[in-house]
Amino acid sequence: ADLTKPETIPATLIGIHTVIDCATGRPEEPIKTVDWEGKVALIQCAKAMGIQKYVFYSIHNCDNHPEVPLMEIKYCTEKFLQDSGLNYVIVRLCGFMQGLIGQYAVPILEEKSVWGTDAPTRIAYMDTQVDSLLVTYFS
Numbered sequence: 001a002d003l004t005k006p007e008t009i010p011a012t013l014i015g016i017h018t019v020i021d022c023a024t025g026r027p028e029e030p031i032k033t034v035d036w037e038g039k040v041a042l043i044q045c046a047k048a049m050g051i052q053k054y055v056f057y058s059i060h061n062c063d064n065h066p067e068v069p070l071m072e073i074k075y076c077t078e079k080f081l082q083d084s085g086l087n088y089v090i091v092r093l094c095g096f097m098q099g100l101i102g103q104y105a106v107p108i109l110e111e112k113s114v115w116g117t118d119a120p121t122r123i124a125y126m127d128t129q130v131d132s133l134l135v136t137y138f139s
Contacts, residue, residue, distance in 0.1 A: 003038025
């Protein structure tokens with residue numbers, strides 16, 4: 001399905017019992033198109049078609065940061081899903097911050113300075129690309 005075209009959703013759900021929703025808009029797309037309007041259409045269609053389980057990937061602490069548009073939309077989507085009547089699971093992932101590889105991992109390996117924050121909590125970041133060098137290094 002193309003979440004920017006809600007009419008494409010129903011055909012993709014035929015014969016499906018579980019939706020694993022990890023979609024998000026591309027940087028060049030308006031954030032509301034996929035991450036709100038598309039998700040609402042997907043959840044409504046899943047409900048109408050009797051989907052047995054809906055797994056939604058959200059963002060850690062999204063409810064604490066309404067000033068960040070994507071986090072606000074993720075939290076609103078969580079609430080919409082909770083009110084939908086679907087059997088659901090919400091997984092609040094830590095950041096997929098690909099920039100961290102170049103901004104942190106490489107400087108650390110090159111024994112250069114790395115800037116951080118004085119935040120009292122730890123956040124785990126995940127590499128979103130399969131990279132055999134990194135997989136080998138962290139194995």
